[in-house]
Amino acid sequence: MMTRRLSLFATLALSLLLVSGVQAADTVRLATTTSTYNSGLLDYLLPKFEEDHPYQIQVIPVGTGKALRLGRDGDVDLVLTHAPAAEKAFVDAGYGVEPHGVMYNDFVIVGPSDDPAGIDGGDDATSAFAALAGQGATFISRGDDSGTDKKEKHLWDEAGVTPDFEGFRAAGQGMGEVLNMASELQGYTLTDRGTWLAMKDKLDLEIMVEGDAALFNPYQVILVNPERYDGLNTQGARALAEWLISDEGQDLIDAFRLNDKVLFHASAGENVDPTSAVHESD
Amino acid sequence: MHELMNTSREALHLLVSLDPALWEIIGVSFRVSLTAILVALPPSLLIALLLARVAFPGRWFAISLVNTFMAVPTVVVGLVLFMLLSRSGPLGELRLLFTQRAMILGQILLAMPVLTAMLHSTLQSIDQRAWETARQLGAGWWQSLWVLIREARFGVIAAVLAAFGRIIAEVGSAVMIGGNIEHFTRTITTAIALETLKGEFAQGLALGLVLLLLALVLNVLLGVMRGRGHQTVSV
Amino acid sequence: MLEVSQLAHGFDRQPALWEISHLQWQGRSLVHLRGDNGSGKTTLLRLLAGLEAPRQGSIRWTLTGAMPAASPPCPGRVLYLHQQPYLFDTSVAGNLRYVARWHGWRGNMARDRVAAMLERCGLAAHATQRARSLSGGERMRLALARAWLLSPRVLLLDEPTASLDRQAIADVSTLISSLHETGCAIVLSAHQPSVLTERCDEYWCLEQRCLKVSAFKQAVAV
Structure with a gap:
C-alpha cells in the first residue's frame, strides 16, 4: 500500500518536473499593451494558437513604453504594441526585428453626457481637442507614455495647444483607471475603443467624437533581436508572430466581438504606412 | 549592470540638480502626510488616553478593534473611501475624490490605528502615580493630562514617527483615491509605482532614495530621542 | 481637626x-x-x-x-x-517649576521660591540634574x-x-x-x-x- 502510494507520488512528481521543464523551454513571453489584453482579444486568440503549437504564451500587459523597454532589456521574446514612431525607433536601433502590422482599431473621445465643452457629434478630433483646451474643460490624460498617451500628445500638437490648461489632469495610470476618473470627475478623455466597449456600462460617459482618420490605431508585432541576448525563445516568438499574420490568425481577429461590436480589423500585408495614419513627434 | 549604473547616475543627477518635477512630487507627499498626522494626533491621543486610563465596559474589545484596524491593508482603506467618495457614493456630493483632501482623509484613517495603538501602550506604561502626584500637587485635569503626555513624550514622538513613516510610504490608498494626477495628487509612492510603467526608472529610483533617506532620518531621530531619554537634561 | x-x-x-x-x-x-x-x-x-x-x-x-x-x-x-x-521626567528644578506653574506663580516669584526650596532641602547643587538620576535619599528630599x-x-x-x-x-x-x-x-x-x-x-x-x-x-x- 505504502509503496504504491510512494510510487504514485514519484510518478506524479517526475511528470510535473518533466512538464515544467518542457514549459520552461517552450514558454514565449509577450509584452503587450493593456488595450489588447483588457479587451479579451488575447484570451480569445492565444488558446487557439496554443492548441496547434507546442508553446505556452505568457502575457505581460503594460503600457507601450514599458513594453518596448522590456523588449530592449531582453525581458520578453516579442512585443505587440501600437505606437508606430516608437516602434520604428525600436527597430532602427536594432532592439527589434521583423516588424509586422497585425491589425488596427481606433480611438474615440469620450466625455460627460451634458457635454459642457460642446464637442459632441464632431468627426474632427483635432478641432475637438482645440475646443477642450480653449474652454479649459476637465480632461483626464493617461500621462503614462503609453501608445494612447502618445496618440493624445500628437493630437494636442496637431491642435496647436500645450496641454496645460485649467482642467488638464495627467493621471499616469492605465486606461481603465483613467476612464473611471473621467467618469467620477465628469471630464473628457481619449480612449481606445476596446477598453471603452468593455467598460462603458459602468461609466457615466458617452462617445463624443469618433471616425476621424487621425484616431486610427495600428498594432505591430516585433520580435526582440535574438543577436542582443542569449536565451530568447525566438523560434516560439516567430511562430506566434507568423500565426498572428497568417490567414487563420487574421480571420480570428476579424471574427472577435466584444459586446457584439467589432473591435479590431486585421490588416496584415496591407502594408499600411504608419506615417500616413499617425504622425508622431518624438 | 551597465544599465543599472546609468539609471542610478541619472537618479542622483535628478536629486542634486533639484529637478523641479521631482521636488514637486516630494512636496505633495510631505504636505499630505504631515497634514494627516497633525489632524490624526489629537483624536488618537484622546482615544489612547481613554483606553489606557479609563475602565469602561468593552474596553478590551475596543483595544482589539484598534489593533485590527492597524492590520487593514491600505488598498482596503482606499477601496472603502473610494466607494464613499465616488459620485455614486453617499459622500459623492463633496466632490473629494482625486483631491489632496481625499488623500489626507485616507492617510488619517491609516495613521490613527498606528498612533492610537502605540500611544495606548506608551501611556499605559506611564506610572499610575504620575497622575495621582500631579493631581495631589494641585494640577488641574487638563494640566495633569498634559503631564502624562509629557512624561510619555518619547513614546509619543516614536508613535508619530512610525505613523508618518507608514503613511508617507503607502501606495494603495494614495493611488485609488488620489489618482496620481500630476501637480495635484502625484506622491512619491504613486510616482514610483506608476513611473516604472513608462519604462522611466531614474525618477522612480530618485524618489526611492528620498524615501530611504527619510527612513534613515526618522530612525536616527528616534535613536536621538531614546538617547536623550537616558541623559541629563537641563530644561 | x-x-x-x-x-x-x-x-x-x-x-x-x-x-x-x-x-x-x-x-x-x-x-x-x-x-x-x-x-x-x-x-x-x-x-x-x-x-x-x-x-x-x-x-x-x-x-x-x-x-x-x-x-x-x-x-x-x-x-x-x-x-x-x-x-516627573525632567530636571530637579523642573519638578518644582511644575508645581509653581500649577499655582500660577510666574517670573521672579516662581524662580525665587523654587531656588529657596532647593536650598532649604539641600538640592541646590543638583538643580539641573535629571530628577530620575538622584539617589534614594535625594529623591525623597525632592519629593x-x-x-x-x-x-x-x-x-x-x-x-x-x-x-x-x-x-x-x-x-x-x-x-x-x-x-x-x-x-x-x-x-x-x-x-x-x-x-x-x-x-x-x-x-x-x-x-x-x-x-x-x-x-x-x-x-x-x-
Whole structure:
C-alpha cells in the first residue's frame, strides 16, 4: 500500500518536473499593451494558437513604453504594441526585428453626457481637442507614455495647444483607471475603443467624437533581436508572430466581438504606412 | 549592470540638480502626510488616553478593534473611501475624490490605528502615580493630562514617527483615491509605482532614495530621542 | 481637626482590612502609623488623602490655623506621598517649576521660591540634574521639597525611610522635623522603628483589624 502510494507520488512528481521543464523551454513571453489584453482579444486568440503549437504564451500587459523597454532589456521574446514612431525607433536601433502590422482599431473621445465643452457629434478630433483646451474643460490624460498617451500628445500638437490648461489632469495610470476618473470627475478623455466597449456600462460617459482618420490605431508585432541576448525563445516568438499574420490568425481577429461590436480589423500585408495614419513627434 | 549604473547616475543627477518635477512630487507627499498626522494626533491621543486610563465596559474589545484596524491593508482603506467618495457614493456630493483632501482623509484613517495603538501602550506604561502626584500637587485635569503626555513624550514622538513613516510610504490608498494626477495628487509612492510603467526608472529610483533617506532620518531621530531619554537634561 | 467614624475598607469582595469606629485628631502632631506588612497602612493613608473612596463610614477634615481651611480631597492641604515618590521626567528644578506653574506663580516669584526650596532641602547643587538620576535619599528630599512648596497643612508619608541607608534616613528625618516645625502636621507609616519614629509625638497602631491610638511616650512606657 505504502509503496504504491510512494510510487504514485514519484510518478506524479517526475511528470510535473518533466512538464515544467518542457514549459520552461517552450514558454514565449509577450509584452503587450493593456488595450489588447483588457479587451479579451488575447484570451480569445492565444488558446487557439496554443492548441496547434507546442508553446505556452505568457502575457505581460503594460503600457507601450514599458513594453518596448522590456523588449530592449531582453525581458520578453516579442512585443505587440501600437505606437508606430516608437516602434520604428525600436527597430532602427536594432532592439527589434521583423516588424509586422497585425491589425488596427481606433480611438474615440469620450466625455460627460451634458457635454459642457460642446464637442459632441464632431468627426474632427483635432478641432475637438482645440475646443477642450480653449474652454479649459476637465480632461483626464493617461500621462503614462503609453501608445494612447502618445496618440493624445500628437493630437494636442496637431491642435496647436500645450496641454496645460485649467482642467488638464495627467493621471499616469492605465486606461481603465483613467476612464473611471473621467467618469467620477465628469471630464473628457481619449480612449481606445476596446477598453471603452468593455467598460462603458459602468461609466457615466458617452462617445463624443469618433471616425476621424487621425484616431486610427495600428498594432505591430516585433520580435526582440535574438543577436542582443542569449536565451530568447525566438523560434516560439516567430511562430506566434507568423500565426498572428497568417490567414487563420487574421480571420480570428476579424471574427472577435466584444459586446457584439467589432473591435479590431486585421490588416496584415496591407502594408499600411504608419506615417500616413499617425504622425508622431518624438 | 551597465544599465543599472546609468539609471542610478541619472537618479542622483535628478536629486542634486533639484529637478523641479521631482521636488514637486516630494512636496505633495510631505504636505499630505504631515497634514494627516497633525489632524490624526489629537483624536488618537484622546482615544489612547481613554483606553489606557479609563475602565469602561468593552474596553478590551475596543483595544482589539484598534489593533485590527492597524492590520487593514491600505488598498482596503482606499477601496472603502473610494466607494464613499465616488459620485455614486453617499459622500459623492463633496466632490473629494482625486483631491489632496481625499488623500489626507485616507492617510488619517491609516495613521490613527498606528498612533492610537502605540500611544495606548506608551501611556499605559506611564506610572499610575504620575497622575495621582500631579493631581495631589494641585494640577488641574487638563494640566495633569498634559503631564502624562509629557512624561510619555518619547513614546509619543516614536508613535508619530512610525505613523508618518507608514503613511508617507503607502501606495494603495494614495493611488485609488488620489489618482496620481500630476501637480495635484502625484506622491512619491504613486510616482514610483506608476513611473516604472513608462519604462522611466531614474525618477522612480530618485524618489526611492528620498524615501530611504527619510527612513534613515526618522530612525536616527528616534535613536536621538531614546538617547536623550537616558541623559541629563537641563530644561 | 480630623474626624473619622465607622470607617472600613478592603479590596473587592474580601472582608474589610480593618474597621475604625472612631478617630479624632487635632492635626498638629507628628504621628507614627504602625502595623505589620499588609495591615492596611497604605490604604488608610490613601483614604485620608481622598485618593480612594471608603467602602463605608466617613472622613471629615476641618483644618484651621495659619493656613486657610479646606476640606478633602484637598490638593495642597492634605498631601499624600507614595513610598517611592513619583518624580516627573525632567530636571530637579523642573519638578518644582511644575508645581509653581500649577499655582500660577510666574517670573521672579516662581524662580525665587523654587531656588529657596532647593536650598532649604539641600538640592541646590543638583538643580539641573535629571530628577530620575538622584539617589534614594535625594529623591525623597525632592519629593518633600515639591510638597513643601505648597505649604501643606497635613502630610501623609508612606514609609518615607523604608529603603534608605543610615545617612539618608538622618537627612530625610531632619527635613521632616523642620517641615513639622513650620506647622505642618504629619502622619508617617513605618513598620520598623528608626531615628525618625523616635521623634514622633504619638502613634497609631493597626493591629487585629483595629486602630489603637496613644501618646508615644506612654506606649514606650507600656
